[in-house]
Amino acid sequence: MGRRDGQAIDPDWGPVALKPSGPDLMSLSRHGGRLAAAMGQFPAAPTPWMDLSTGVNPRPYPAPSAPRAARARLPDPAETSALEDVAAAAFGVGSAGRTVAVPGSEAALRSLARLLPAKTVAIAGPTYGSHAAAWREAGAQVQSMPCRDLASADADVVVAVNPNNPDGYRHAPEALALIADRQAARAGWLIVDEAFVETAPDLSVAAQAGVGAGARLIVLRSFGKFYGLAGVRLGFVVAEPGVVAALRSVFGDWPVSAEAIAAGRAAYTDAAWRARTQASLARKAAQLDRLLVRAGFEIVGGASLFRLCAADDAPRRFTRLAEQGVLTRPFDVDPRWLRFGLPANRASWARLEQALEACP
Amino acid sequence: MGRRDGQAIDPDWGPVALKPSGPDLMSLSRHGGRLAAAMGQFPAAPTPWMDLSTGVNPRPYPAPSAPRAARARLPDPAETSALEDVAAAAFGVGSAGRTVAVPGSEAALRSLARLLPAKTVAIAGPTYGSHAAAWREAGAQVQSMPCRDLASADADVVVAVNPNNPDGYRHAPEALALIADRQAARAGWLIVDEAFVETAPDLSVAAQAGVGAGARLIVLRSFGKFYGLAGVRLGFVVAEPGVVAALRSVFGDWPVSAEAIAAGRAAYTDAAWRARTQASLARKAAQLDRLLVRAGFEIVGGASLFRLCAADDAPRRFTRLAEQGVLTRPFDVDPRWLRFGLPANRASWARLEQALEACP
DSSP: OGGGGTTTSOOOSSSSOOOOSSGGGGGGSSSSOOHHHHHHHOTTSOSSOEEOSSOOOSSOOOOOOOOHHHHHSOOOHHHHHHHHHHHHHHHTOOSTTSEEEESOHHHHHHHHHHHSOOSEEEEEESOOTHHHHHHHHTTOEEEEEEGGGGGGOOSSEEEEESSOTTTOOOOOHHHHHHHHHHHHHTTOEEEEEOTTGGGSGGGOOGGGTTSGGGTTEEEEEESTTTTTOGGGOOEEEEOOHHHHHHHHHHHOSOOSOHHHHHHHHHHHTOHHHHHHHHHHHHHHHHHHHHHHHHTTOEEEEEETTEEEEEOTTHHHHHHHHHHTTEEOEEOSSOTTEEEEEOOSSHHHHHHHHHHHHTOO | OGGGGTTTSOOOSSSSOOOOSSGGGGGGSSSSOOHHHHHHHOTTSOSSOEEOSSOOOSSOOOOOOOOHHHHHSOOOHHHHHHHHHHHHHHHTOOSTTSEEEESOHHHHHHHHHHHSOOSEEEEEESOOTHHHHHHHHTTOEEEEEEGGGGGGOOSSEEEEESSOTTTOOOOOHHHHHHHHHHHHHTTOEEEEEOTTGGGSGGGOOGGGTTSGGGTTEEEEEESTTTTTOGGGOOEEEEOOHHHHHHHHHHHOSOOSOHHHHHHHHHHHTOHHHHHHHHHHHHHHHHHHHHHHHHTTOEEEEEETTEEEEEOTTHHHHHHHHHHTTEEOEEOSSOTTEEEEEOOOSHHHHHHHHHHHHTOO
16 A cells, blocks of 8 residues: 555655655655565565664563453453553653553654644654654644754744654753743643653653643653564553543544553553663663774764664665665665664674674 | 543433433443443442443454564554555455554544544434544534434535444445435545444445545444454544545554554454354344343344343343343433343353343
8 A cells, every 4th residue: 555655754854855865765764664665675685684773672571461351352441541540650640630541652643733733833853753744734834943952942832852863862851841831821832752761761751741830741652662562552641631631532432452551551560670671771772882883883872772873874884784684774864874773682783793894 | 540431521322411321320321341330330240240231242353463573563564554455355445545554443433523624414323422422522513313314414424333333223335325425526424334344244335435436435444343352453444545644644654553463464364254253143143132032122123243122121120230240231312222242152141141030
């Protein structure tokens, strides 16, 4: 079915649509995770491919599967509420009623663009492209601005990803609080996408979302990235009750699957796994940086689930890596950039090292 | 989290909000599947409860679970497309590009109410309440009309559930084609919710949706009911390319989970299971009718996944059944009605028979 080649989607990264670095990169610079497209474009590459094109934890949380009986019936709303309760607690969100489960934060950010009235939207970027695409499709005038200038944003809705993807820029919670306050004064909104915030938990402003001075602050959370279960499709929105009610109305009474409920309830109550994983991801990110520097890349930044690096010949390196069955993430907005996710295990680390050596 | 008790949702069944038959029925007459609420209201009932309050097949398709690797990563858009292809083929939808996967038909029908411009909506009813609720929330003026009068509907959007839930009314495909044609002439839409159409496949108009005279016909399909996997959250919309593109934009590039992809791809290509199940459900529905008639109910109708029956003392019978741990589905719109799903196995049939005998 045609449109999934990216034709119908607005250019993703950055304020203007730059030409891709080559025809190969066309469909692979929209989002990560397009392994089938990559395999089509590099049919001679050794299989299985190693997909480093996303920022998903390659060592998933050992979540239980949903019981057979739970897969068979509609999720009881009480189970969905229980999931929201443990997620809220894990996010540091005190009171119930401000956290709503959604089938992936992608679907939530797209819905927000339709629900919130906005003529103008300022997005700190370059960043995850769906935000701009969603607001443009909703008819808003979208302005991309450098992350460091976000305090000067003047728009009905301000969007920040924190830590930012792909460059890892860290918006200070205090700065975001000031922006949220200012947005409230103009009856606007501040949306903070905390998709990767488990790797930098001090940055989270979820506790303030939807109450007091944060009344007009909306926080998005993603389950699949840090917990390594992106196929489960689970995310959350923390916001004031009106926004929560509107999202409940969009997704209905059974917004997430039995699998999502089973995995989320287990994962969000496992503080020990969370702490252990935060530490081990940080170690692996440092290890990946060393590998990339040794291969001649310059480290631009990133979170501990992905590293953004740069080289003048990045398009050529992307192609050489792909020819070896290693999928990385190129960017239209800067052809010098490549983003690498973390290898899963010792063999994957060795394969990446070898592949990097083969394209000096 | 408070709102799931039904407070924030419009009254569901029928054109006006009738008072529920008693305080017990308040939260149980919105949708089926509220076992936790029922258990709270009947704490002395024997456990485990037998939930007959939904129309979900109690003998699920033996679907494979998603491979661990597929749960861990984002679904590749090529996999989602492959799911849409086999679903379209099973629906008799010839050309690709008109079938879009969604995380449950509930989320889809709610999205359609926000996407399609409509001042007036006519809904053949009484029927599944989310349609009316969704359109009212979207600001449309909603009129409920008897199923048999649908041909005289005069509204921007006309909605029919076929076969209808809960009474099993069968809209003739030819009649629907005429309405679709008329809706096209006024640039309106006809939405046909085929949630239970696998039990009456001759009724389906999916093949016509979105092409030719059916350009303004939109068909909703549900995976979880016939295949008995409602917890997986999977549905489809068949429509013309503009509506398909809009829905893709709402749900994003990963609209359904790895579980949904794995289960759907297997189930929709298993024509033998489908045929066998259609036959066995019809036998069981006849068996259930005999049981209900013997217990003094009058059969109103239904599809083979649920039977609607009536008795003057239905509220009392609902309560007596609940006290025995058997959850059925009462209706605000007609307190004489009770809807029964199919028992799962020999023991469940015996338990239902016993429970019915205990409340003559």
